[in-house]
Amino acid sequence: MNMEKSEKLYRKARNLLPGGVSSPVRAIKPYPFYTVRAEGSKLYDVDGNEYIDYCMGYGPLILGHRNPTIQQAIAEQMEKGWLYGTPTPSELDMAQMIADAFESIEMVRFVNSGSEATMSALRIARGFTGKEKVIKIEGGFHGAHDAVLVKAGSGATTHGVPNSMGVPVDFVKNTLQVPYNDVEALIELIEKNRDNVACLIMEPVMGNSGLILPKDGYLKEVRRVTEENDVLLIFDEVITGFRVSYGGAQDYYGVHSDLTTLGKIAGGGLPFGIVGGKEEIMEHLSPSGKVYQAGTFNGNPLVLAAGLATLRFLRNNDVYGYLEQCGKELNKGINDTIHDLKLEYNLSSLGSMFCLFFGETPGNYEEALQCDKDRFLQFFYELLKEGIFFPPSQYETCFISYAHETEDIQKTIEAVHVCLKRL
Numbered sequence: 001m002n003m004e005k006s007e008k009l010y011r012k013a014r015n016l017l018p019g020g021v022s023s024p025v026r027a028i029k030p031y032p033f034y035t036v037r038a039e040g041s042k043l044y045d046v047d048g049n050e051y052i053d054y055c056m057g058y059g060p061l062i063l064g065h066r067n068p069t070i071q072q073a074i075a076e077q078m079e080k081g082w083l084y085g086t087p088t089p090s091e092l093d094m095a096q097m098i099a100d101a102f103e104s105i106e107m108v109r110f111v112n113s114g115s116e117a118t119m120s121a122l123r124i125a126r127g128f129t130g131k132e133k134v135i136k137i138e139g140g141f142h143g144a145h146d147a148v149l150v151k152a153g154s155g156a157t158t159h160g161v162p163n164s165m166g167v168p169v170d171f172v173k174n175t176l177q178v179p180y181n182d183v184e185a186l187i188e189l190i191e192k193n194r195d196n197v198a199c200l201i202m203e204p205v206m207g208n209s210g211l212i213l214p215k216d217g218y219l220k221e222v223r224r225v226t227e228e229n230d231v232l233l234i235f236d237e238v239i240t241g242f243r244v245s246y247g248g249a250q251d252y253y254g255v256h257s258d259l260t261t262l263g264k265i266a267g268g269g270l271p272f273g274i275v276g277g278k279e280e281i282m283e284h285l286s287p288s289g290k291v292y293q294a295g296t297f298n299g300n301p302l303v304l305a306a307g308l309a310t311l312r313f314l315r316n317n318d319v320y321g322y323l324e325q326c327g328k329e330l331n332k333g334i335n336d337t338i339h340d341l342k343l344e345y346n347l348s349s350l351g352s353m354f355c356l357f358f359g360e361t362p363g364n365y366e367e368a369l370q371c372d373k374d375r376f377l378q379f380f381y382e383l384l385k386e387g388i389f390f391p392p393s394q395y396e397t398c399f400i401s402y403a404h405e406t407e408d409i410q411k412t413i414e415a416v417h418v419c420l421k422r423l
């Protein structure tokens, strides 16, 4: 496999971008491949290599790369301008579609990324309740802002410890943590901080420590406990929204949050974030309330065009049925390989999301850390040589898109077999 041009570009990038990349997950050693084109299920790099993509922009591209319907919607909006600085009819269309999709949402605020959405959700929760502390799940990811950049680990469950330099301890002393799938720990933490917990923010299905599924009844218990203690429940559905089902994980599991954050798929591949909830809570946002939030690009018409086209496509086609079927096929193939080669690896999956754990199936972050992440990386490199692009970490989730075809799935199953055997 020729990677000459990518290698050369990376050498230059090292002098222009910290670590040579614009976001840390993209830093593949010894150098990443540089993409120049994408189509359907595939990425094409500057050296002419082709990859079946399971990263899919880290989640947003549920319809695959360069879906013609989305492309047309963007092109049509381009003819009419792409930033107005005034209200637009399309923001009402989008707000209505979100409210129709999520039983727990009546009102929304559009922002520009998932990070912004969670930042705003925490502020709303604190403004609404008048309480200061927030609880997150160990290993949960909610973007890269101060309040949620707290290291996971047992010592951090009572007092937040920053895991990024540049985050003052004072900024995260109100961020508490509990392990996923552990209701007792949540009850204990809430009781210890009685009357000062504004909210629990969590991914209903963890997608950023690999893929970790909720145990039977866990989400319902979380809902009950938060409700009984006047703690707002924020489901961060930036990955799971429109992925696990059209109405997100909350519709799939039948458990509804007080506030919901969305992004990724909802923007059709353009930068987007949404925070939504019941009117009673959302009305606290400026200008109707005293919780401030603003943004030059909020509700950007180009993003809304791409997002609306995506949601309409999802509503009008049996995308989820197709993804489910592809997922099943791929799972079976990979599980057969694991079985044939007598490996102690485990595949975690939900619809179009999957993650091959090099170890036991984890129920929380601590358990996920036990996996052999170095061996996973070797596997990742082997797959790349076979023209298959998985996200370059044990702790990312793979995504199947509507553009993946049976041929892609078969090729992937064979490649996984070959690569696991070679390790």
Ligand SMILES: *Cc1c(COP(=O)(O)O)cnc(C)c1O
Residues within 6 Å of the ligand: 112, 113, 114, 115, 116, 118, 141, 142, 143, 144, 203, 207, 208, 236, 237, 238, 239, 263, 264, 272
């Ligand atoms: C990706 C992600 C975010 C951050 O979204 P950005 O658009 O990258 O800022 C927040 N929460 C979850 C669950 C995510 O997966």
